[in-house]
Amino acid sequence: MEVTDLMGTAVRLSTPILIAALGEIIVERAGMFNFGIEGIMLIAAFASFTTAFISNNIWLGLLAGVSSGILLGLIFAITAIKLKIHQGVCGITIWFLGLYLSSLLYDLFLFH
Amino acid sequence: MALPNFKDRRKISELFRRGSISLFIVLLAITVGSLFIIVSGKNPLEFLVLSFKGAFGNLHALSNFIAKMIPLTFTGLAVAIAFRNHLFNIGMEGQLYLGALAATWMGITFGNLPAALLLPLIIICAFLAGALGGLIPGILKTKFNVHEAVSTLFLNYIFILFVGFLLYGPMKDPLAQVFPLSSYISHSARLPVLISGTNIHFGLIIAIGCVFIMNFILSNTTFGYKSKAIGSNPISSNYAGINVSKNIILILAISGGIAGLGGMSEICGFHHRLMEGFSPGYGFLGITVGILGRFHPLGVIFGAFLVSFLLAGTKAATYALEISAYFAYALAALVILFYFIFEYLRK
Numbered sequence: 001m002e003v004t005d006l007m008g009t010a011v012r013l014s015t016p017i018l019i020a021a022l023g024e025i026i027v028e029r030a031g032m033f034n035f036g037i038e039g040i041m042l043i044a045a046f047a048s049f050t051t052a053f054i055s056n057n058i059w060l061g062l063l064a065g066v067s068s069g070i071l072l073g074l075i076f077a078i079t080a081i082k083l084k085i086h087q088g089v090c091g092i093t094i095w096f097l098g099l100y101l102s103s104l105l106y107d108l109f110l111f112h
Numbered sequence: 113m114a115l116p117n118f119k120d121r122r123k124i125s126e127l128f129r130r131g132s133i134s135l136f137i138v139l140l141a142i143t144v145g146s147l148f149i150i151v152s153g154k155n156p157l158e159f160l161v162l163s164f165k166g167a168f169g170n171l172h173a174l175s176n177f178i179a180k181m182i183p184l185t186f187t188g189l190a191v192a193i194a195f196r197n198h199l200f201n202i203g204m205e206g207q208l209y210l211g212a213l214a215a216t217w218m219g220i221t222f223g224n225l226p227a228a229l230l231l232p233l234i235i236i237c238a239f240l241a242g243a244l245g246g247l248i249p250g251i252l253k254t255k256f257n258v259h260e261a262v263s264t265l266f267l268n269y270i271f272i273l274f275v276g277f278l279l280y281g282p283m284k285d286p287l288a289q290v291f292p293l294s295s296y297i298s299h300s301a302r303l304p305v306l307i308s309g310t311n312i313h314f315g316l317i318i319a320i321g322c323v324f325i326m327n328f329i330l331s332n333t334t335f336g337y338k339s340k341a342i343g344s345n346p347i348s349s350n351y352a353g354i355n356v357s358k359n360i361i362l363i364l365a366i367s368g369g370i371a372g373l374g375g376m377s378e379i380c381g382f383h384h385r386l387m388e389g390f391s392p393g394y395g396f397l398g399i400t401v402g403i404l405g406r407f408h409p410l411g412v413i414f415g416a417f418l419v420s421f422l423l424a425g426t427k428a429a430t431y432a433l434e435i436s437a438y439f440a441y442a443l444a445a446l447v448i449l450f451y452f453i454f455e456y457l458r459k
Contacts, residue, residue: 100445101442
């Protein structure tokens with residue numbers, strides 16, 4: 001394998017980590033930590049893929065991914081700040097909800 | 113005392129009220145989850161009937177239901193002990209694997225010892241192995257101020273992958289060609305079956321024993337009182353002369369040890385060999401059990417009952433109606449979310 005290939009793969013593979021870390025940084029600068037980031041990514045991946053697949057439009061897919069991320073982030077914020085549940089527990093719940101809900105939705109709608 | 117006094121009666125009605133709230137939350141989650149069933153074109157009423165049949169329909173279903181309650185009671189108890197003192201141990205899955213690893217290793221290596229000697233040794237070793245998984249985050253928290261939720265979360269991966277490494281290498285059964293399985297543990301290392309022809313094994317008695325022992329320790333000893341004080345306010349507890357670091361490490365170690373016992377009961381009572389993915393998420397479901405049991409050791413039994421209904425009954429119904437097997441897990445996550453909302457509305 002060429003060195004440039006390797007570097008290119010490194011950049012490609014680091015993209016999701018970079019963007020996720022960017023999101024987490026915003027939370028951590030505010031003194032919180034969001035464990036649910038994995039679940040949010042999974043739900044957003046499902047939402048953006050399904051939307052882009054159905055509408056044949058990548059930008060609508062992007063919009064769906066971002067808005068589903070905002071929705072789950074909102075759930076995390078409401079449970080952790082308004083409902084005053086420990087943020088670690090909220091994050092874990094969002095994580096598992098995202099993990100299993102995205103698997104469930106995939107099985108229901110995409111897997112035939 | 114022959115008759116329960118007023119305080120006891122109030123206690124019982126309080127227990128009943130909490131239990132009915134937990135039951136209502138589970139039913140609410142199933143109702144909301146029915147939307148997914150309707151979307152996939154199946155009948156939700158049929159699903160509910162099949163869920164009850166899958167959990168209590170016949171002797172086989174009932175024995176499966178109770179067998180799933182055993183590890184859930186252990187992990188739920190581990191969650192209850194840690195969470196009620198505001199220590200967020202979410203490494204039950206890894207600690208479960210450590211306990212299972214210790215039990216398998218003992219059961220294979222010392223297989224020629226008599227059962228009366230070997231089984232207590234296995235129980236102690238599994239507890240210590242799980243306790244090690246709780247000791248590490250405890251030391252990290254007290255010495256280096258690492259939040260225990262972060263360290264236990266990542267230690268999960270380390271322990272589970274370590275077991276996987278052993279199963280692909282040193283512990284792999286030479287007869288198992290493809291799948292990473294360990295050899296069978298010897299017959300003297302197996303927990304006896306309580307009712308012949310079912311899966312209900314001696315682990316049930318150990319689990320219930322642990323619940324009552326922990327209930328006694330937490331409500332009747334100075335250790336229980338100290339840990340409660342630390343959970344409420346560590347700074348003032350330190351000022352009052354309680355050794356905060358020692359007690360935090362001890363609580364996390366006991367919590368991990370009980371999760372380790374859960375792994376032991378799965379291996380010695382049910383699977384009789386270690387394999388990758390032997391736990392269908394008992395560690396995570398333990399959080400749901402603990403929450404439904406309101407982080408009370410006795411409530412954990414009821415919580416395990418409800419979650420086992422999801423894991424045994426709902427899962428059987430999803431197979432019968434060909435709905436995704438993730439449905440039961442999504443419900444378990446929804447249950448926690450609804451609990452949060454209920455806690456808020458109650459205040």
